[in-house]
Amino acid sequence: MSTHIGAKPNEIASTVLMPGDPRRAKYIAETYLDNPVCYSQVRNMLGYTGTYQGKRISVQGSGMGIPSLAIYTTELIKEYGVKTIYRVGSCGGMSPDVKIRDVILGEAGTTDSSIIANTFGPGIYYSPIADFGLLDAAYHTAEDMGIKTKVGNIFAADRFYNDELDLKKLTDYGVLATEMETAGLYLLAAKYHIRALTILTVSDHLLTGEALSAQDRETSFDEMAKLSLTTAVNNMVD
Numbered sequence: 040m041s042t043h044i045g046a047k048p049n050e051i052a053s054t055v056l057m058p059g060d061p062r063r064a065k066y067i068a069e070t071y072l073d074n075p076v077c078y079s080q081v082r083n084m085l086g087y088t089g090t091y092q093g094k095r096i097s098v099q100g101s102g103m104g105i106p107s108l109a110i111y112t113t114e115l116i117k118e119y120g121v122k123t124i125y126r127v128g129s130c131g132g133m134s135p136d137v138k139i140r141d142v143i144l145g146e147a148g149t150t151d152s153s154i155i156a157n158t159f160g161p162g163i164y165y166s167p168i169a170d171f172g173l174l175d176a177a178y179h180t181a182e183d184m185g186i187k188t189k190v191g192n193i194f195a196a197d198r199f200y201n202d203e204l205d206l207k208k209l210t211d212y213g214v215l216a217t218e219m220e221t222a223g224l225y226l227l228a229a230k231y232h233i234r235a236l237t238i239l240t241v242s243d244h245l246l247t248g249e250a251l252s253a254q255d256r257e258t259s260f261d262e263m264a265k266l267s268l269t270t271a272v273n274n275m276v277d
């Protein structure tokens with residue numbers, strides 16, 4: 040096992056779906072995977088491996104925020120040889136162009152996290168971006184499945200509660216929605232030369248104050264889960 044994941048070598052597939060919420064990992068694994076086996080309960084950050092349409096796939100919770108996601112992502116890559124990660128998360132809509140329940144594909148990750156400065160030093164404002172092959176594949180898979188998607192820039196916030204955020208400026212510059220992990224995931228994917236894509240469902244909207252009910256959230260998240268799994272099994276490289 041690694042420091043934070045209680046799996047033996049080879050218990051984790053090379054393609055991983057990664058929700059922030061470990062209970063969403065359990066839900067996705069138990070709802071969609073055949074023969075799901077829970078390989079880790081360390082800190083209740085559940086991880087499962089099973090098959091989808093006959094292909095081996097894992098689902099691992101990341102926790103909330105870049106520091107937590109970075110722990111699981113780094114161990115998955117360095118200790119378990121993971122090559123492809125799909126983050127499947129909830130987000131708050133920021134732009135008037137996105138509505139509650141929309142599925143968003145994260146093309147790029149903006150952030151107020153210090154991870155970029157800590158990596159590159161002053162003066163370099165690195166742009167973490169999605170793997171283009173996965174982005175393109177997910178976009179067309181969604182079209183085939185009748186799921187409408189929006190594609191764009193996602194703001195990974197260090198703080199969930201932040202009344203100092205300049206929402207207008209970020210949306211004026213094209214940011215669609217906020218969550219707390221994508222920029223960190225894309226940065227680590229670039230560092231370790233793996234593929235990563237974020238797929239999000241808009242669970243609430245910062246402009247309107249609307250929020251999905253628990254029931255609505257589950258149905259909307261189902262679209263995101265099916266899109267991620269279908270994209271994953273049709274685009275495995277290893």
Ligand SMILES: O=P(O)(O)O[C@H]1O[C@H](CO)[C@@H](O)[C@H]1O
Nearest residue numbers: 058059060103128129218219
């Ligand atoms: O639904 P998940 O994947 O946890 O993602 C979003 O929800 C959490 C905040 O409520 C943060 O992790 C944010 O990124």
Ligand SMILES: O=c1cc[nH]c(=O)[nH]1
Nearest residue numbers: 129130131217218219
């Ligand atoms: O991080 C998140 C997730 C959902 N909604 C938000 O406003 N922020």
